[in-house]
Amino acid sequence: MLYQHGCQVCGVQLETRFGHYSEAAHIQGLGTPHDGPDRLSNMLCLCPNHHVQFDRLFLFIDEEWKVRRSRDGELISSLIRHPEHVIDEACVEYHRGLCGRSSYSLGSA
Template sequence: MAHIQGIGKPHEGPDKLSNLLCLCPNHHVQFDRLFLFIDEDWNVRRSSDRELIRTLTRHPEHVIDEECVEYHRGLCGRSRYSLGSG
């Protein structure tokens, strides 16, 4: 399981199910290192050039905290609130 918004300093994300994603070990590392982000349409994209990797597969009973996703997207420079997001 990967935390979307890190739970330690400096991120202080919530330690709850809605802040977690099930990822394979390789994608977990890439997500943690900000090589991947989830866009507004739930597509997984490469941070460097926004290339589409795939659409995130979501279970209907797993509610994902969109604020945590937006926080992670901002760390990748891809938030609608980030300067220079593209």
């Protein structure tokens, strides 16, 4: 496990009675209308809270791998990345577009 169940946004390892828990979040959704690939390069390891926020377009990842709030670009954190986890930048850009931030730059927030 690349992230040992640690959230790539906040780093939290949620503990349960049966061990740590995390969720695999697709960056570009599967199926119609998104048609994202079901590959590790299209997934993030997130805690349940950040998974919901990511899926509901509250958060996006900018071009410098910073996690930001969609409504105003406020910095939340740097995305935690494992060197063996290659993330598909096209999927990240797709999600950014859904958040209305496809042309995001540090000077536009």
